[in-house]
Amino acid sequence: MKLNFYSLSSGSSGNCYYIGNASRGILIDAGISERSIRTYLRKIDVPMHSIMGVLVTHRHSDHTRGIEVLVRKHHMPVYTTLKIWGSILTPHTQLSKDSFREISLQQRFDIAGFEIEAFPVQHDAPETIGFQICASGKSITIATDLGTICQTAASYILTSNLLVIESNYDEQMLTDGKYPAFLKARIRSDRGHLGNHQTSAFLAEHLNSHLTNICLAHLSLKNNTTQLALDTLHQTFSERGITVNGNPQVTVLNRNVPSDVICLIE
Numbered sequence: 705m706k707l708n709f710y711s712l713s714s715g716s717s718g719n720c721y722y723i724g725n726a727s728r729g730i731l732i733d734a735g736i737s738e739r740s741i742r743t744y745l746r747k748i749d750v751p752m753h754s755i756m757g758v759l760v761t762h763r764h765s766d767h768t769r770g771i772e773v774l775v776r777k778h779h780m781p782v783y784t785t786l787k788i789w790g791s792i793l794t795p796h797t798q799l800s801k802d803s804f805r806e807i808s809l810q811q812r813f814d815i816a817g818f819e820i821e822a823f824p825v826q827h828d829a830p831e832t833i834g835f836q837i838c839a840s841g842k843s844i845t846i847a848t849d850l851g852t853i854c855q856t857a858a859s860y861i862l863t864s865n866l867l868v869i870e871s872n873y874d875e876q877m878l879t880d881g882k883y884p885a886f887l888k889a890r891i892r893s894d895r896g897h898l899g900n901h902q903t904s905a906f907l908a909e910h911l912n913s914h915l916t917n918i919c920l921a922h923l924s925l926k927n928n929t930t931q932l933a934l935d936t937l938h939q940t941f942s943e944r945g946i947t948v949n950g951n952p953q954v955t956v957l958n959r960n961v962p963s964d965v966i967c968l969i970e
């Protein structure tokens with residue numbers, strides 16, 4: 705069975721990822737409009753009716769903006785925890801309860817042949833989760849929006865072949881930037897976001913032979929650049945004597961432009 709990964713959008717203004725095989729797929733988060741999702745999926749010849757559900761990591765609008773229309777127009781099932789589902793509902797969101805599929809932390813569930821587990825991460829939302837999606841012995845882990853990498857999250861991250869991990873901010877840009885002090889502190893906190901050095905140091909320390917693809921994700925518009933995220937990773941690797949040479953393959957996911965499709969299983 706094929707296992708393809710495609711980023712439709714990644715960053716603090718909207719996150720949405722597609723994981724699929726030849727006939728079916730799932731979305732992780734829908735932080736962009738339904739129209740953009742449809743347009744970006746069309747580029748890779750994936751029709752909306754082959755999407756079997758959307759997995760939701762947490763309530764922040766850069767992850768949930770498009771969900772209401774996906775549910776209304778496409779009757780798309782929403783897979784998340786009861787707590788996150790409750791946090792998404794507001795007096796203004798019209799989400800039919802029929803679309804909700806409750807999942808439990810660290811308990812496997814299946815959608816269209818994919819084996820999936822959600823794991824908890826620390827972030828400033830009522831609850832935030834990451835996902836590991838497996839098929840035919842290969843696994844993809846999505847860990848964006850986390851202030852620190854706790855042991856549980858690490859256990860999923862370290863058993864993945866393709867890892868989508870946050871590299872949100874450059875520490876110096878955040879320090880020098882115009883954000884108010886409270887916001888800078890929030891971003892840096894254990895319940896905020898991972899900075900370039902944090903992510904790079906973690907990866908350099910834990911690099912293993914299963915990990916064939918690293919996708920740096922959820923870059924801040926104001927406090928990071930693609931080049932800085934990439935340079936920090938390469939510099940940290942070289943300081944630790946790690947030579948990459950294309951294995952793992954490192955990609956920085958773009959904010960507004962979909963990525964290439966990464967085929968984990970041809």
Ligand SMILES: [Zn+2]
Nearest residue numbers: 716764766849
């Ligand atoms: Zn986010």
Ligand SMILES: [Zn+2]
Nearest residue numbers: 762764827849
């Ligand atoms: Zn968030």
